[in-house]
Amino acid sequence: MHRPLDVDMRSTHQHRQLERAAGSSQVSTGGALLAFAYRHASKGFAVLAVGLVIATVVSRHPSESASDNGGIAGLSGPLFGGGSSSTTNVGGTYECIPNVDYQDFGSSFKGVSRRDCASLCNAMPNCRVWQHSTNAGGSCTTRYNNYTSFVSAHEGVESCLQMSHNPPDMTAFLGVAHWQGCYYKTAKPFLLDGADEVRRLGAKIIKVAFNFHEPWNDYPWHSPEWPTDTWRTWTPTPVDVARHPYWKSLFEMDFDTYILIAYSNVARSSPDPEDWKAWLDPWYWVFEDPTSQQLRDETAQFYELTEHLLTAYVHKTFVLQMWEGDWTLRQDLPVDQRYNTTASVSRIKADRMVKWLEARQAGVTKARKAVGHKAGATKVYHATEVNLVRESAKEYAQSGRVTHRQDMVTTVLPRVALDMVSYSAYDSTLIPEASTGAFFEALRFIQRMHRRTPESPEKAVYVGEFGVNTMSTDWDDSMEKIKNAVNVGAAAGLAYLIYWQMYDNALNPKGKEHYGLDLCDFRMVAKGPVYDQQYLEGFFLQHPDMEYLRPPASYLKKILHGKFDEVR
Numbered sequence: 001m002h003r004p005l006d007v008d009m010r011s012t013h014q015h016r017q018l019e020r021a022a023g024s025s026q027v028s029t030g031g032a033l034l035a036f037a038y039r040h041a042s043k044g045f046a047v048l049a050v051g052l053v054i055a056t057v058v059s060r061h062p063s064e065s066a067s068d069n070g071g072i073a074g075l076s077g078p079l080f081g082g083g084s085s086s087t088t089n090v091g092g093t094y095e096c097i098p099n100v101d102y103q104d105f106g107s108s109f110k111g112v113s114r115r116d117c118a119s120l121c122n123a124m125p126n127c128r129v130w131q132h133s134t135n136a137g138g139s140c141t142t143r144y145n146n147y148t149s150f151v152s153a154h155e156g157v158e159s160c161l162q163m164s165h166n167p168p169d170m171t172a173f174l175g176v177a178h179w180q181g182c183y184y185k186t187a188k189p190f191l192l193d194g195a196d197e198v199r200r201l202g203a204k205i206i207k208v209a210f211n212f213h214e215p216w217n218d219y220p221w222h223s224p225e226w227p228t229d230t231w232r233t234w235t236p237t238p239v240d241v242a243r244h245p246y247w248k249s250l251f252e253m254d255f256d257t258y259i260l261i262a263y264s265n266v267a268r269s270s271p272d273p274e275d276w277k278a279w280l281d282p283w284y285w286v287f288e289d290p291t292s293q294q295l296r297d298e299t300a301q302f303y304e305l306t307e308h309l310l311t312a313y314v315h316k317t318f319v320l321q322m323w324e325g326d327w328t329l330r331q332d333l334p335v336d337q338r339y340n341t342t343a344s345v346s347r348i349k350a351d352r353m354v355k356w357l358e359a360r361q362a363g364v365t366k367a368r369k370a371v372g373h374k375a376g377a378t379k380v381y382h383a384t385e386v387n388l389v390r391e392s393a394k395e396y397a398q399s400g401r402v403t404h405r406q407d408m409v410t411t412v413l414p415r416v417a418l419d420m421v422s423y424s425a426y427d428s429t430l431i432p433e434a435s436t437g438a439f440f441e442a443l444r445f446i447q448r449m450h451r452r453t454p455e456s457p458e459k460a461v462y463v464g465e466f467g468v469n470t471m472s473t474d475w476d477d478s479m480e481k482i483k484n485a486v487n488v489g490a491a492a493g494l495a496y497l498i499y500w501q502m503y504d505n506a507l508n509p510k511g512k513e514h515y516g517l518d519l520c521d522f523r524m525v526a527k528g529p530v531y532d533q534q535y536l537e538g539f540f541l542q543h544p545d546m547e548y549l550r551p552p553a554s555y556l557k558k559i560l561h562g563k564f565d566e567v568r
Contacts, residue, residue, distance in 0.1 A: 109437050112140040120491045142487070170559045173490065174497055175205025175257065177465065180218055181503030182520035182536060183529040183544050190221035191246050194502050195253055197542050201553065202560030207464065207498045208250070210241065210260035210320075211282070219246070220522040221529070235265045238305040242312075251313055259422075259464065259498065262305070262320040264360075266297040285352045286331050295359040302363025303370075306380045310371045313378045320364065321383035321464065322357075324424050325408045329353060341388055341427070345406040353408070354416045357384055361418055361453070368455060381457065383420035385464050386413065386446065390427040390438060393445035402449075413449040420457070420495065421450045422464030429466045429485050439485065443492040459495035467500035468552065471508070471538025475551050482552055486559070499556060504540035511535030 109120065114132045117140030121130035133139045178194035186193050191208070198206050209218040216226035225245060241247060251258065263282030284290065290298075302320065309318045322328065329345045330338045337343045364382040388407045395403045402410055413421065428434060428442040447461050466485050468478045482499075489497040505520050507530070512518050514535055515527055530536060531544040541553040558566050 109140045109142075109440055112138050114138065116140070117142070142491075168562075170562070171202065171204040172256070173205075173494070174203060174486070174499070174556060174560055175207060175259065176201060176203045176499050176541065176556075177207040177501035178503070179207070179209045179261075179501060180505035180520055181221070182505060182507070182524065183503060183531050184221045185542070187222050189219070189223045189225070189246050189249075191215075191219040191223070192249055192253075193221070194219075195250055195255075197502050199254060201502075201541065201557050203556075204255050205257040205259070205496055205498065206250075206255050207259040208261070209323075210238070210247070210262045215241070215244075215246075217521045220525050237265055237301050238262055239301070239308045242305060242308055251309075251316070255316075257317040257319070257496065259319045259321060259496070261323050262302075263322070264298050264301040266294045266301065283328055283331055285356045286328065286349060289348075289352055290355055290359075295355060298356065298359035299363040299366070302360045302382070303367045304363075306364045306367035307371060309380050310367065310378050316378045318378065318380045319383050319420060319422075319462075320360070320380065321385050321420075321422050323385060324387040325353065325385050325412070326388040329408060341391075345408075345411065347411070350406075350408075350411040350415075353412050357412070357416045357418060361416070364419070365453065365455065379457075381419040381455075383422050383462075384408075384412070384418055385422035385424055387424035387465075388427055389423060389425075389442040389446060390431070393428070393442040394438070396445055396448075397441050409446060409449050413446070414451060417451045417453045419453050419455060420460045420462065421446055422462055424465040425463045425485070426466070429481060430468065434481060434484055439488050440492060443488070443494065447492075457495060459493050462494050462496035462498070463489055464496075464498050465500045466497065467539045469538040470540075470550055470552060471533065471536065473538075479551050479555065482555065499541065499552075500539055502540065502542050504536045504538065504544070506537040506539070507535055508537050511537075 109117070112120065112132075117130050117132040117138070120140060121142040130140065130142045132141075176198045178191075178198055181190065181194060184190055184193050185197060188196065195206060195208075211218060216223065219226075223246065242251070265282075267281050267284035281287075284294070305320070309316075326345075327339055329349050330340070330343050332349070333340075333343055361382045364380060368380065386408045389409050392403055392405045392407050392410050395401075395405070404410075423442070423446055425439065425442065428439045431438060443461065443463075450461060452460055463485070466482075468481050470478050486497065507515060507518055507520070511530065511534075515524070515530070517523055517527075520530065524530070533544050536544065541550070541556065543550060543553075555567060558564075
């Protein structure tokens with residue numbers, strides 16, 4: 001999944017002269033800038049500018065006047081109104097310089113106006129410096145940390161932002177996944193063992209596999225209450241799963257938000273009830289058109305689950321989503337094509353997915369209406385998940401048109417209204433272009449293609465998975481990708497950003513050869529936990545020695561606890 005960062009970080013932007021006005025400088029984006037930050041960043045990410053400083057007034061060229069009224073890619077119309085800001089000057093007359101090195105793990109965006117560049121920086125956690133160059137459409141480079149030394153060392157800086165004395169609440173934005181695992185820390189049931197570690201890190205958002213048919217497979221360690229001996233006949237509905245002691249204990253923990261990979265069990269109504277693979281398969285609709293009865297049952301089961309969550313818990317948020325829809329659409333292809341990004345997906349399967357998603361959404365919507373809204377009540381949303389977005393987003397950014405690529409983001413999202421959309425974002429966060437706008441383009445494209453429901457939250461798109469393989473990547477590369485994802489996700493107005501994951505759940509080629517397995521599912525129990533990291537794939541925050549020794553965990557823990565001054 002990982003590709004090394006081999007992109008040249010220097011660019012050849014056109015220079016322009018900047019002049020400092022005599023006496024003082026003004027900017028017409030003060031109040032509207034804060035409004036933009038609130039609209040387009042997570043609530044905890046509206047980084048209030050104590051002193052928004054724009055040290056220069058651009059000598060206006062005819063070619064620049066139009067772009068200053070433009071919006072961020074994917075939005076249209078003017079974003080800013082009047083207002084002013086106090087100023088602090090950072091230099092005299094100088095030029096914008098080309099994008100310099102990324103030692104501070106900055107982010108760069110193409111086609112962004114000067115004003116939007118400032119707002120992007122304002123929306124990013126711990127961002128203090130931005131600069132803007134006028135090439136074709138404008139280029140924005142944002143930076144954070146140690147802005148004083150950056151300003152003194154580099155001319156061309158247009159603005160400095162200071163953090164509010166009230167830091168953003170990252171616990172409302174950053175979460176961690178816990179799904180399977182090659183090792184454990186305690187003798188608690190494994191579902192709860194990993195959840196404890198997510199909370200210890202400081203996260204209050206957790207993503208888990210809420211599967212009806214394989215809980216012993218997803219959370220195998222120290223879990224005697226899973227009915228392993230009767231797994232072929234134990235097919236509870238989702239609400240029955242929610243009432244299981246392990247899940248009740250999880251939902252009673254001190255988390256604010258639970259993102260659940262949730263499926264119904266309606267596939268057991270297959271015409272062949274003896275075909276256990278069919279009636280345990282949550283992707284039944286991929287292989288044949290779902291029947292009207294199956295779709296009604298789908299709606300009923302999501303109604304029951306939603307009603308239960310709304311009435312059994314208070315002050316919680318639950319998001320019910322599927323897993324990586326682009327791979328799901330390919331599950332009826334030959335084995336070697338199921339995870340092929342260029343494999344063709346038929347319109348028929350996209351039609352089936354639309355029906356299936358509509359049925360799930362209908363259950364959630366009807367239950368919300370039946371229960372009604374009360375102050376402080378629990379919220380339940382329904383979401384899908386896309387995982388192949390980069391190519392379609394790139395083509396749209398280049399041509400301004402939606403292409404004919406057969407990806408879920410283009411063939412399904414525009415055709416079905418959904419509360420939220422999750423993005424498993426490896427195709428745009430692990431590539432060299434991630435730091436120069438690829439991830440940002442992908443997020444904006446999803447937001448454009450998403451058909452919202454009336455009950456969709458203000459921020460309705462989130463990243464359900466992102467992470468780095470720290471076993472095969474140098475630390476600088478790993479941390480650049482992680483910090484870029486955090487900053488870009490905040491600036492793009494994501495609801496959540498979920499790191500994959502707490503414990504490593506997969507083996508590398510050496511581990512596969514040694515254990516004869518690829519994933520650490522229930523089969524690993526007989527072999528014992530894997531604490532030797534030479535066998536692990538490398539996507540984890542909790543090191544096998546049970547300490548947070550690695551920079552990714554240290555970084556996430558610090559920002560989750562609001563220790564921004566300690567982040568480098």
